[in-house]
Amino acid sequence: MPNEITRHPRLSSDAVRLLTWQLSLPESADQPLSETASRAGIKKTGFMRAKRQLTAEGYFHEWRLQGAAGRWSTTQLISNVPLSEEDAVAVRDGRPTGGIPAVGGPGGRSVGHPQKNTKKNNPNPPSPAVDVAAPAPDERPGQGREGDQPSPAPAPASTATAPSTVPAPLVERGGQALAAVSHSEPRLRLSGQDVRVLAPLAGDWLQRGATVTDIREALTQWLPDQVHSPAGLVRDRLTRKRPAAPTFAEQRAADRRAAEAQSRPRVADMRECGGDHNQPRLFLPVDGESLCPSCRCDGAEASVAGAVEAALRGGAAIRGLLRARTAGVTA
Secondary structure, three states, X not given: OOHHHHOOOOOOHHHHHHHHHHHOOOOOOOOOHHHHHHHHOOOHHHHHHHHHHHHHHOOEEEEEEEOOOOOEEEEEEEOOOOOOHHHHHHHHHOOOOOOOOOOOOOOOOOOOOOOOOOOXXXXXXXXXXXXXXXXXXXXXXXXXXXXXXXXOOOOOHHHOOOOOOOOHHHHHHHHHHHHHHXXXXXXXXXXXXXXXXXXXXXXXXXXXXXXXXXXXXXHHOOOOOOOOOHHHHHHHHHHHOOOOOOOHHHHHHHHHHHHHHHHOOHHHHOEEOOOOOOOOOEEOOOOOOOOOHHHHHHHHHHHHHHHHHHHHHHHHHHHHHHHHHHHHHHO
């Protein structure tokens, strides 16, 4: 097993365990990747994430083919080096791969095996430097079924399309908005890493004048019944539906309004309560009300008490009428 697999910056521990487990299988083994995950104790969510990562990095390839009798079968290929789609098809069909080392024999088994070492006492060479910031392939959420066409893993933070000029407070607020959406919408469950990667995109929305409500509506409206890649769908919508940047005049007007709001004293928006108080009481109205919250609560309690008393009086009157009618019928 090459050292690059153990040190790979974009493969999770579950993905590395699945890959090393498959590469350690003997020549006669014919074990699907899902069975390996079950034996390794990897849960369904971790297995699907690891499968997407291995597919995105070129270590895992899968095909669904229909035979002559019309029956469908799934062929899986595991390699210890990244393979392009063309090279993987060549390995599957037993054709030359154009200089790229093939892994495993193309015989009747559906899962490849690691190359045999042809040199004795030859330790693994030093691993070349891996660019941690290298972008992952684009993710296309919701294409096909989860087991047939796995979506690539979410891109690392360096591939975010939001500009680097988003202030840190807006990035933090954007992350909080995404976390709130993730907690309230089960189909958009995001991990902590997904929130950190996507927070700059949400912060860019806030910088362009959008609100947290705008972000929530853009992410939750018209969702499919099943979301195979929540992070990919969120990133796609934040990028595709991003509002237009405000013009210079609009930005100047917004800055002016913000400055005026900061310079204006808070008491200027307050109003004196019209209720019965020993001293004048000021409060901040929300919708043009004339009573403070305490007076409104007292009035509501009085209304409820009056309604209860009226209901009791009405019940007593009805009971009296029923008794009088019963007495007349008996007489």
